[in-house]
Amino acid sequence: MKLFYFLLVIWALTISAARAGGPPTPPDTIPGQQQLIRRVAADACKELGSPAASLSAAEAQEQLERGIEAAITKHEKAAERLSRSASSPDARRQFSEGFSTAVALELIKHCPAGQQLYNAFSNTVAAHSPADQLLESIGNDLCASLARHQANGDFATRKPAERMELFHADFLRVVNGYGPQIMRVHGAKANTQAWVADMSTQVTSYLERHCPNALLSLGR
Numbered sequence: 092m093k094l095f096y097f098l099l100v101i102w103a104l105t106i107s108a109a110r111a112g113g114p115p116t117p118p119d120t121i122p123g124q125q126q127l128i129r130r131v132a133a134d135a136c137k138e139l140g141s142p143a144a145s146l147s148a149a150e151a152q153e154q155l156e157r158g159i160e161a162a163i164t165k166h167e168k169a170a171e172r173l174s175r176s177a178s179s180p181d182a183r184r185q186f187s188e189g190f191s192t193a194v195a196l197e198l199i200k201h202c203p204a205g206q207q208l209y210n211a212f213s214n215t216v217a218a219h220s221p222a223d224q225l226l227e228s229i230g231n232d233l234c235a236s237l238a239r240h241q242a243n244g245d246f247a248t249r250k251p252a253e254r255m256e257l258f259h260a261d262f263l264r265v266v267n268g269y270g271p272q273i274m275r276v277h278g279a280k281a282n283t284q285a286w287v288a289d290m291s292t293q294v295t296s297y298l299e300r301h302c303p304n305a306l307l308s309l310g311r
Contacts, residue, residue, distance in 0.1 A: 121177045121186050124193075127169060131194045135162035136202035144207075151211035158205075159195055200307050209303075221276050226290075228272075229265055230297035236261040237298075237305035246308055254309045262294070 138158035146154065163170070170190060177183035198205040237258070240246055246254050266273070273281045280286045298306045 121173055121182055123173055123176075124186060127166065127173055128190070128193045128197050131162045131166045131170075132197035132201065132205075134165060135159045135194065135198050136204060138162055139202065139204040139208065142204050142208055142211075146208070146211055148212040151208040155198075155205060155208040155212075159191070159198065163191060163194060196307060199303070225269065225272055225276050226293055226297055229269055230294055230301060232265045232268075233258075233261060233294065233298060234302035234305060236265065237302060237308070241305060241308055251309060258309055262291075266290070266294075 135158045138161045139154065142151070142154060174183050174186055177186060199209045240254075240257060245257060249257070277286065281290075295306075
């Protein structure tokens with residue numbers, strides 16, 4: 092399991108789903124799913140113990156992955172029983188495909204050791220190229236938008252799918268606002284679907300590094 096890749100993909104897919112007009116999968120596709128996710132994340136937190144502050148990025152990622160994998164293995168039979176109780180094959184598939192990532196997100200939200208390890212390997216040096224400077228501007232604007240939604244209580248009364256709709260609107264507004272700069276830096280390729288998908292992934296990565304708590308609030 093590559094945890095950092097998992098976290099990038101889960102949010103990139105969510106953005107892609109919003110672009111396609113479909114809301115993201117509800118967080119609890121099977122009754123009891125969230126309780127199990129919380130139990131597994133709590134055990135993963137215990138597995139992590141008190142990580143050393145001097146770990147390298149690679150060591151931090153490896154330790155975080157080991158803790159999650161050990162906890163998931165411990166609860167493997169419980170997860171299988173829960174999966175069998177799903178009301179449909181689609182619900183079973185959604186649970187199976189998203190379980191590891193859901194545990195990782197829960198761990199990073201609520202476990203100090205998990206947050207420490209995640210920050211150790213997800214933080215990167217500031218970028219200097221025009222493309223990276225543009226990405227930083229877009230990312231900072233989106234972080235500010237998420238912070239405003241949190242401060243105004245916009246997320247408090249909305250379901251995760253509705254929060255994602257707000258975020259999707261912000262994403263489009265911010266990216267469109269940088270249209271001239273995007274065309275100047277990236278040229279004609281910025282009009283391709285492949286570039287849009289890549290930009291979505293890069294923006295997601297930036298938000299995870301610079302405002303992870305605000306980003307995670309979309310799924311709370």
